[in-house]
Amino acid sequence: MIFNTYWFVLFTVVFFPGYWLIRWPAARGWWLLCGCAVFHTHFAGPAGVVPIVVLGALTYACALSGNRLLCYGAVAACVIALVGYKYTHFLSAEILAAIAPELGAKTNAIAATWLPAIPPLALSFFTFEFVHYLVDVARGHAPIRRPKEFALFAIYFPSLVAGPIKRYQDFTAALPKALGRVELADVAAGAQRVALGFCKKILLADNLTLALAFHEKDFFALTAPEAWLFLAALAARILLDFSGYTDIALGFSQMLGVRLPENFNYPYAATGLRDFWARWHISLSSWIRDYIYIPLGGSRHGRFRRFLNLVVAFALCGLWHGPAGHFLLWGLWHGGGLVVQATYRTALGPLGAKLGAGFDRVPLLGWLVTLLFVAFGWLLFFYPVAQAWAMAVKLLTFR
Amino acid sequence: MTFNQLKALVLLLAIPVGFALAVRLGREAEGYAKPQRFVRLHYGISPESLYYLPFSMLENVALARWAPGKTIVIVAGNSILNGYGQAERDVWTLRLQEELGDRYVVVNLAFRGALPYEAGALVAESLLRRNYPVVLVSNTSPGTVGRVAGNAYGYLYYDALYKGRLFNHPARDANIAEWEATATPAVRAEQDELRRAARLDANLRFQALWHHVGYRHLFTTWNPHTRPQFWQARASAVDNLPVAPPLAERFRTEVASELTITQGFSVNLAEPDGSGSWRVLGPPAEIVSDLIEDMIPPKMRRHMVMLLTQNAPFYRTRLTPTELARDNLVFSAYEQQWRKHGIAAHIVGLDFTDEDYYDRSHLAAAGGRKLARLTADYVRQISPP
Numbered sequence: 001m002i003f004n005t006y007w008f009v010l011f012t013v014v015f016f017p018g019y020w021l022i023r024w025p026a027a028r029g030w031w032l033l034c035g036c037a038v039f040h041t042h043f044a045g046p047a048g049v050v051p052i053v054v055l056g057a058l059t060y061a062c063a064l065s066g067n068r069l070l071c072y073g074a075v076a077a078c079v080i081a082l083v084g085y086k087y088t089h090f091l092s093a094e095i096l097a098a099i100a101p102e103l104g105a106k107t108n109a110i111a112a113t114w115l116p117a118i119p120p121l122a123l124s125f126f127t128f129e130f131v132h133y134l135v136d137v138a139r140g141h142a143p144i145r146r147p148k149e150f151a152l153f154a155i156y157f158p159s160l161v162a163g164p165i166k167r168y169q170d171f172t173a174a175l176p177k178a179l180g181r182v183e184l185a186d187v188a189a190g191a192q193r194v195a196l197g198f199c200k201k202i203l204l205a206d207n208l209t210l211a212l213a214f215h216e217k218d219f220f221a222l223t224a225p226e227a228w229l230f231l232a233a234l235a236a237r238i239l240l241d242f243s244g245y246t247d248i249a250l251g252f253s254q255m256l257g258v259r260l261p262e263n264f265n266y267p268y269a270a271t272g273l274r275d276f277w278a279r280w281h282i283s284l285s286s287w288i289r290d291y292i293y294i295p296l297g298g299s300r301h302g303r304f305r306r307f308l309n310l311v312v313a314f315a316l317c318g319l320w321h322g323p324a325g326h327f328l329l330w331g332l333w334h335g336g337g338l339v340v341q342a343t344y345r346t347a348l349g350p351l352g353a354k355l356g357a358g359f360d361r362v363p364l365l366g367w368l369v370t371l372l373f374v375a376f377g378w379l380l381f382f383y384p385v386a387q388a389w390a391m392a393v394k395l396l397t398f399r
Numbered sequence: 400m401t402f403n404q405l406k407a408l409v410l411l412l413a414i415p416v417g418f419a420l421a422v423r424l425g426r427e428a429e430g431y432a433k434p435q436r437f438v439r440l441h442y443g444i445s446p447e448s449l450y451y452l453p454f455s456m457l458e459n460v461a462l463a464r465w466a467p468g469k470t471i472v473i474v475a476g477n478s479i480l481n482g483y484g485q486a487e488r489d490v491w492t493l494r495l496q497e498e499l500g501d502r503y504v505v506v507n508l509a510f511r512g513a514l515p516y517e518a519g520a521l522v523a524e525s526l527l528r529r530n531y532p533v534v535l536v537s538n539t540s541p542g543t544v545g546r547v548a549g550n551a552y553g554y555l556y557y558d559a560l561y562k563g564r565l566f567n568h569p570a571r572d573a574n575i576a577e578w579e580a581t582a583t584p585a586v587r588a589e590q591d592e593l594r595r596a597a598r599l600d601a602n603l604r605f606q607a608l609w610h611h612v613g614y615r616h617l618f619t620t621w622n623p624h625t626r627p628q629f630w631q632a633r634a635s636a637v638d639n640l641p642v643a644p645p646l647a648e649r650f651r652t653e654v655a656s657e658l659t660i661t662q663g664f665s666v667n668l669a670e671p672d673g674s675g676s677w678r679v680l681g682p683p684a685e686i687v688s689d690l691i692e693d694m695i696p697p698k699m700r701r702h703m704v705m706l707l708t709q710n711a712p713f714y715r716t717r718l719t720p721t722e723l724a725r726d727n728l729v730f731s732a733y734e735q736q737w738r739k740h741g742i743a744a745h746i747v748g749l750d751f752t753d754e755d756y757y758d759r760s761h762l763a764a765a766g767g768r769k770l771a772r773l774t775a776d777y778v779r780q781i782s783p784p
Contacts, residue, residue, distance in 0.1 A: 005592060006596045007591075010599075045584070184404055184407045184411065185403055185407045188410045202619075207620060207621040207629075210620070214623045
C-alpha cells in the first residue's frame with residue numbers, strides 16, 4: 001500500500017503545507033502538478049511513466065482536435081496499450097495456448113522479450129479515465145484546453161492507485177475552486193476521513209489478510225462454522241481494504257479541496273445484486289455502464305441483447321481486475337446473477353412470481369441471498385477456479 | 400468564525416499537538432527497561448510475531464542487570480544460542496550465568512535465523528562504543544557471515560546506525576552500498592524504506608512508543624504465534640518455544656533431508672586434492688574473510704567469541720568417512736579464518752552426544768549445560784574476571 005510508506009509520510013509533510021501556504025492559484029496548481037508528478041514517478045519508475053506520458057499526450061492532442069475519428073483512434077490506442085501490457089501473457093499463455101499450444105507458447109515467448117515483467121503502475125486506471133475523456137469529448141463535451149489542467153486530471157495523485165475513477169467534468173469544475181481557496185472544514189474533514197481509512201485498512205483489513213493467509217492453508221481441515229467464518233472474513237476483508245484505501249484517497253483529496261466521487265455506499269446492505277452494484281465500486285460500475293454496457297446497446301435491442309450486453313460488460317469488468325481466468329469467471333458470476341435477478345420472476349412461472357413476492361415482502365431474505373451470492377463470488381475472485389469450487393462445496397455441504 | 404470552522408480548527412490544531420505529545424512519550428518510552436524477568440527472545444517478543452523490538456529495547460534489556468565492575472556478556476547468533484529446544488528454565492545462558500558468576504551479566508539476545516554479526520551483536524557493538532565492558536558470544540556455520548543489512552533483522556542495523564549507536568566503519572558502509580547497487584529494484588526500494596523509517600524514528604521515536612504500548616497495554620496486529628488473543632500485551636506472552644522430547648523420540652522425522660543439510664555444511668567449501676584428501680576452496684573462504692573484515696569493526700573483534708556449532712552425532716556418524724574428513728577440515732579451516740581476524744573462534748559440539756541435541760543443530764538442556772561450561776572458559780580467556 002503506497003499510502004502507508006515512509007516515503008509518502010515525507011511527501012505529505014513537504015507537499016501539503018506547501019499547498020496550503022501558497023496563496024496564488026496558478027502557483028498552487030503548479031505545486032500540485034509537481035507533487036503529482038513526483039508521486040507518480042517515484043512509485044511507477046521511469047519505465048512506468050513513459051507509456052502514461054505517451055498515452056496522455058495522445059489523448060490530450062486527439063481530444064483537443066475535436067475530431068471524433070481521432071478521439072476513437074486514441075481510445076483504440078489506449079485499449080491496445082492496456083491489452084498489450086496487461087493481457088498479452090494471459091491471452092497467449094492461457095487462451096491462445098488452449099486452442100493452438102505451439103502458437104500460444106511462441107507468442108508468449110516473443111511477448112516476454114519486449115514487455116516489462118509488470119505493467120506500468122495504474123495502467124488500467126489511466127486507460128479508463130482516458131477512454132472516458134475521449135468518448136465524452138467525441139460525444140460533444142468540451143475538451144480540456146490547458147495542458148496543465150489535463151495533466152492534473154491525468155495524474156492527480158490521491159486517486160492514482162486505487163481510484164475512484166474520476167469524471168473530468170466534475171474534476172475540472174472542482175479544481176479552480178480548490179486552487180483558489182482551501183476551506184479549513186475540508187482539511188479537517190479530509191483528515192478525519194484519512195484516519196478512518198487507515199483504521200479500516202491497517203487495523204481491520206490487514207489483520208484479516210494475515211489471518212486469512214494463515215488459515216487458507218488448512219481451509220479443508222476447518223470445521224463447518226470455522227469455514228463459514230473464513231468466508232465472512234474474506235468478504236469483510238475486501239470491503240475494508242478497498243473502502244479503507246478509498247477513504248484515504250478521498251480524504252487526502254478533500255484536504256486539497258477537491259471532492260472525489262464516492263466509491264462505496266454500504267454495499268453489504270444491498271437487498272439485490274443490482275442494488276449491490278449500485279453501492280460497490282460505484283465509479284467502476286458506472287464507468288462500465290456508460291462506456292461498455294450502453295455503447296453495446298444497453299437495453300435498447302430486446303431482452304436477449306440486453307442480457308448479453310450485461311454478461312459481456314461484467315466479463316470485461318472481471319478481467320479488468322486482473323488477467324486470469326478466475327477473474328473472468330467472477331465477472332461472469334455477477335453478470336449471470338444479474339440476468340437471473342432480472343428474469344427469474346417470469347422465467348420460473350408461478351414459482352418465480354411467488355419467489356419475487358417473497359423477496360418483496362421480506363427484504364431480509366433478499367439481503368441474505370445477495371450477501372451469500374457476493375461472498376461465494378469472492379472465492380472465485382481470490383482463488384483459482386478449482387480451489388474456489390472445492391471451497392464452495394465444503395461450505396455448502398457443511399463438512 | 401462559525402462553530403464548524405472552530406471545530407475544524409480545534410481538530411487541526413489537535414493533530415500537531417497530539418503528534419508532539421506522542422514524540423515526547425516515545426522519548427520517555429525509549430528509556431524504560433523492559434521486558435522484565437527477561438530470559439531470551441521468544442515468539443511473543445520477536446519479529447516472528449510481528450513484534451519488531453526497537454534497538455533501544457534490546458539495549459535496555461542488556462543494561463537492566465548491569466552494575467559498575469561487571470562485564471556484559473551479550474549472546475547473539477541464531478536459534479542454537481537462543482536455546483531453541485530448551486525450556487525457559489533450562490536455557491543454556493542461565494547455566495552460563497551460573498558458570499561465570501556475579502562478575503558477569505549474561506544477556507541472551509540471539510534471534511532465530513540471525514547471522515553471526517547481526518541483531519544482538521550490534522547491541523554489543525553499541526555498548527562497547529559507549530565504553531561498557533562487553534563480550535559478544537555468537538555462532539555460525541562454516542562459510543556463513545552475511546551482512547548486517549538486507550536480512551530479517553536488518554531493520555535493527557538501520558535503527559542503531561541512525562541513532563548513532565555504532566562504530567564508524569566505512570568498510571561496512573561501502574560493502575552495503577556495493578551490495579545494494581547490484582540488488583533488484585524491489586530490494587533497493589525496501590532498503591530505502593527501512594532507512595527512511597530509521598531516520599524518521601531517530602528524531603520522532605515512534606517505534607519506542609509503539610512497542611512500549613504493544614508490550615505493556617495492547618497489540619494490534621494478528622499473527623499465528625499469539626492467536627487467538629493477538630491483541631493482548633506482549634508482556635503477558637509466555638515462552639513456549641519447543642522443548643526436546645525424550646531421546647527415543649528425537650531424530651525421527653526428516654532424517655534424509657537433515658542428513659543432506661549436514662553434508663551441505665562442507666560440500667561447497669572444499670574439493671578433492673587429488674591424493675584422496677581434501678583442500679579448502681579459495682573463493683568461498685575469501686568471501687568469508689572479506690565479510691568479516693567489512694562487517695565487524697576492528698575494535699569489536701577482540702571482544703568476540705565465535706562458536707562454530709557442529710551438527711548432532713546422529714547425523715555426523717551417518718556421513719561417509721570422506722564426507723566426515725571434509726567436514727572436519729572445513730570446520731578447522733573456518734575456525735582459523737575467524738582467528739586470523741583476531742576473533743576467538745572455537746568449534747563446539749564435536750564431543751557432544753545425541754543426548755545433548757534436540758535435533759540436528761539445536762541443543763537439549765544437557766547440551767546447553769556443556770555449551771555453557773565451554774563458553775564460560777572462552778569468555779574468561781578474553782575477559783578475565
